[in-house]
Amino acid sequence: xxxxxxxxxxxxxxxxxxxxxxxxxxxxxxxxxxxxxxxxxxxxxxxxxxxxxxxxxxxxxxxxxxxxxxxx
Amino acid sequence: xxxxxxxxxxxxxxxxxxxxxxxxxxxxxxxxxxxxxxxxxxxxxxxxxxxxxxxxxxxxxxxxxxxxxxxxxxxxxxxxxxxxxxxxxxxxxxxxxxxxxxxxxxxxxxxxxxxxxxxxxxxxxxxxxxxxxxxxxxxxxxxxxxxxxxxxxxxxxxxxxxxxxxxxxxxxxxxxxxxxxxxxxxxxxxxxxxxxxxxxxxxxxxxxxxxxxxxxxxxxxxxxxxxxxxxxxxxxxxxxxxxxxxxxxxxxxxxxxxxxxxxxxxxxxxxxxxxxxxxxxxxxxxxxxxxxxxxxxxxxxxxxxxxxxxxxxxxxxxxxxxxxxxxxxxxxxxxxxxxxxxxxxxxxxxxxxxxxxxxxxxxxxxxxxxxxxxxxxxxxxxxxxxxxxxxxxxxxxxxxxxxxxxxxxxxxxxxxxxxxxxxxxxxxxxxxxxxxxxxxxxxxxxxxxxxxxxxxxxxxxxxxxxxxxxxxxxxxxxxxxxxxxxxxxxxxxxxxxxxxxxxxxxxxxx
Numbered sequence: 001x002x003x004x005x006x007x008x009x010x011x012x013x014x015x016x017x018x019x020x021x022x023x024x025x026x027x028x029x030x031x032x033x034x035x036x037x038x039x040x041x042x043x044x045x046x047x048x049x050x051x052x053x054x055x056x057x058x059x060x061x062x063x064x065x066x067x068x069x070x071x072x
Numbered sequence: 073x074x075x076x077x078x079x080x081x082x083x084x085x086x087x088x089x090x091x092x093x094x095x096x097x098x099x100x101x102x103x104x105x106x107x108x109x110x111x112x113x114x115x116x117x118x119x120x121x122x123x124x125x126x127x128x129x130x131x132x133x134x135x136x137x138x139x140x141x142x143x144x145x146x147x148x149x150x151x152x153x154x155x156x157x158x159x160x161x162x163x164x165x166x167x168x169x170x171x172x173x174x175x176x177x178x179x180x181x182x183x184x185x186x187x188x189x190x191x192x193x194x195x196x197x198x199x200x201x202x203x204x205x206x207x208x209x210x211x212x213x214x215x216x217x218x219x220x221x222x223x224x225x226x227x228x229x230x231x232x233x234x235x236x237x238x239x240x241x242x243x244x245x246x247x248x249x250x251x252x253x254x255x256x257x258x259x260x261x262x263x264x265x266x267x268x269x270x271x272x273x274x275x276x277x278x279x280x281x282x283x284x285x286x287x288x289x290x291x292x293x294x295x296x297x298x299x300x301x302x303x304x305x306x307x308x309x310x311x312x313x314x315x316x317x318x319x320x321x322x323x324x325x326x327x328x329x330x331x332x333x334x335x336x337x338x339x340x341x342x343x344x345x346x347x348x349x350x351x352x353x354x355x356x357x358x359x360x361x362x363x364x365x366x367x368x369x370x371x372x373x374x375x376x377x378x379x380x381x382x383x384x385x386x387x388x389x390x391x392x393x394x395x396x397x398x399x400x401x402x403x404x405x406x407x408x409x410x411x412x413x414x415x416x417x418x419x420x421x422x423x424x425x426x427x428x429x430x431x432x433x434x435x436x437x438x439x440x441x442x443x444x445x446x447x448x449x450x451x452x453x454x455x456x457x458x459x460x461x462x463x464x465x466x467x468x469x470x471x472x473x474x475x476x477x478x479x480x481x482x483x484x485x486x487x488x489x490x491x492x493x494x495x496x497x498x499x500x501x502x503x504x505x506x507x508x509x510x511x512x513x514x515x516x517x518x519x520x521x522x523x524x525x526x527x528x529x530x531x532x533x534x535x536x537x538x539x540x541x542x543x544x545x546x547x548x549x550x551x552x553x554x555x556x557x558x559x560x561x562x563x564x565x566x567x568x569x570x571x572x573x574x575x576x577x578x579x580x581x582x
Contacts, residue, residue: 008399009435036432037502038348038400045289045372063439 002051005042005068011035013059018068022050030068031055048072089127089141093165101165107301109146109163112196112235116159116305117150124148126178131167133206140166143175147182149191152309155317155324158186160245161196164236168200171241173215180218187227190318194308195232195249200264201240224248226420226576229315233304234258234294238282247293248580250315250417251369253307254294256284292373292410293581310367314381314388315421319576322422322569323388328362332385335359336552343468343493343548350396353378353428356468357391360384360552369414374406376435379414381423385556390418393428394479396469402435403475405443408452409582411478415455420576422569424462424559427480432500433473451582452478460571462486462562464555467494467533467542481541487558489544490533491551496541501528 007013014034018024029041030050048070055067073079092098092108101108107115113122125148131140144166149158160179162169171179186193206212222244224230232249234242238260246252246260254260261268261282268276280286287294298304316323335358342355357366361382368380375398380391392411394401403411418425434440434449456463456478465480467490476496477484490496497504505511505527511520536542546554564571 009402010437036400036402036500038350038396040350040400041397043397063437 001072003046003048003070003072004066005030005044005070007033007042007061007063007065007067008040009033009035009063011040011061013055013057013061013067014039016053016055016057018050018053020050020053024048024050024070033061042067044068044070046070046072085128092141092163097165105300106235108165109161109169109196109198112301112305113146113148113150113159113161115302116194116196116308117152117157118154121151122148123150125181126175129174129178131203131206132173136167140172142166143172143178144169145175145178147175147178149182149185152192152194152312155192155312157192157194157312158182159194159196162198162242164198167203168237169198169242170200170203172203172206176216176218176221180221190228190320192229192231192312192315192317194312195230195242195245196305197232197234197238197242197246198236198258199238199240199242201242222248224577224580226250226319226573228318229312229421231308231311233301233308234260235301235304237264237278239264243282250420250580251296251308251311252294253296253298253304253311254284254287255301255304256297256299259283260287260293288370288372290373291581292370292406292413295369297372311381314367314383314423319420319422319573320570325386325388326362326365326383328383328386329364332362333552335363337549339548339551343491345493347469347495350400352397353393353395353401353430353468354380356428357382357393360555361389361391362386370410374404374408374410376401376403376407376431377411379410384426384552384559387559388423389426389555389559390414390423391426391428392479394431394475396430399435401431401470402433403431403478404435405440405445405448408434408445408448408478412448412452412455412582413580415452415459416575416578416580419455419459419461419571420573422461422564422571424464424562425459425485426555427463427465427485429465429467429471429476429479429481430469431472431475431479432470434475448582449474449478453484455575455578456480456484458574460564460574462559462564464558464562465489466546466551466554467491467496468548469493469495470500471496472500473498486562488542489546489554490536490542491548492533492545493548494533494536494542494545495528495531496533496536497527497531501531 011033015032052069130137146161230249232246234254259282265276365383378393463485465485
């Protein structure tokens with residue numbers, strides 16, 4: 001099944017830490033957001049394979065915007 | 073042999089009752105890698121300690137007596153790590169462990185004894201809900217007259233495992249428990265997907281209706297998720313090792329592991345010096361408490377707050393910590409609800425509360441308000457002010473706004489210390505500078521910076537210490553020693569460590 005990992009809060013996608021096809025573990029940082037003057041990671045809620053990255057570095061995203069989709 | 077017939081009949085009846093729903097259904101469980109109800113009991117409790125009550129109970133309907141061994145719920149008394157407990161293990165192989173007139177009497181009996189005599193109660197839940205057709209019709213609905221069936225006043229701790237389909241009473245008991253663990257693949261909901269599909273004309277995916285992702289991440293109704301039945305039972309044993317047997321005693325003390333004072337020396341490597349960088353507060357907790365003693369609850373839900381049982385110097389404590397790793401530590405609605413739920417547990421069972429603060433405030437915005445944020449904030453605040461167990465708060469870094477009070481500032485903890493890295497104010501200095509001066513950092517960086525410096529200076533922990541707002545400013549590396557000392561200072565000597573339990577009739581979810 002596909003698990004959508006979304007931005008926890010509104011901010012800028014500062015860095016994307018993974019590539020499509022990467023295997024990630026639960027808790028891995030998938031991207032780093034810049035929000036409220038802090039660098040805040042978007043973390044994998046469970047282990048899986050990165051199948052889609054619908055954002056780019058520099059994008060301003062709203063809370064709830066999908067940042068990475070994982071196949072689990 | 074005297075009484076030969078009686079002996080033979082007795083043995084034959086025992087065998088029949090213990091055979092549960094028959095080999096076919098039991099085999100299916102094993103093929104799925106699951107334990108049956110009796111195996112779960114054997115795995116959970118100390119060897120040879122289980123005394124079953126109601127082994128010979130059956131359905132109240134004569135034509136069903138032969139098909140309802142123990143009437144689908146295995147009940148009794150046992151010990152876990154030498155401490156007495158009451159337990160109910162639902163046997164799904166007997167009419168889906170549905171609740172009936174007779175097995176409800178068994179549940180009631182064990183529950184009453186555990187409550188009145190001071191024993192934890194364990195529910196191994198898996199049930200299709202109320203038994204049909206027994207409860208059908210007006211007469212069926214009139215059978216039960218038990219106003220205390222779902223009354224919870226926490227005389228003793230309850231722990232639940234959701235180990236399959238849990239609808240109706242199995243869900244109710246899980247949601248009334250102080251700790252609920254769920255095995256992946258289980259489903260907890262008000263009604264079965266089949267019934268929901270009939271009512272709403274929609275096809276329903278059981279996982280979506282009540283699977284582990286929903287309950288561990290969205291509803292917060294389960295405290296822990298595991299992969300196997302055995303892991304779920306281990307989790308119940310671990311949880312109970314932190315709890316007293318009842319509310320009139322303190323939690324059991326454990327030996328202090330070797331080198332327990334070592335990890336806190338490295339704490340400055342965990343805390344980033346740059347205030348814009350985040351860290352995982354769970355690493356700070358690990359460094360401060362006894363090694364290996366952290367038992368985190370609801371780790372996937374309301375993650376802006378970490379709630380964990382742990383031990384300091386062998387004594388059980390409950391920890392409420394902001395986690396800057398998630399949303400920068402800005403407390404969201406789920407985090408606030410989770411904190412309240414945890415305070416209820418600590419207050420009910422005489423567990424001192426440690427609060428670690430690093431938060432820029434409550435999360436504000438449309439989504440937070442839609443979730444009823446003011447109600448969540450003030451339930452928590454009320455709960456904290458009603459807690460009569462010792463409360464010790466430490467400000468690690470940021471502490472702003474109302475959340476400063478919710479996290480034990482302003483006299484809401486018995487003791488408040490700040491690390492030298494702390495900054496305390498009504499509002500984050502960046503936001504405060506914008507509001508007070510009207511300057512926008514990007515438009516006028518130089519003037520903004522000047523104004524910012526003056527606002528930020530006043531957030532120093534020594535400013536608070538000067539007016540005795542915090543009692544101490546400490547080196548982070550002294551945190552463990554500080555907490556050990558303060559736990560001793562604030563020991564409830566007059567009542568042997570037992571609090572007033574004002575929260576013990578509060579619900580388990582908010």
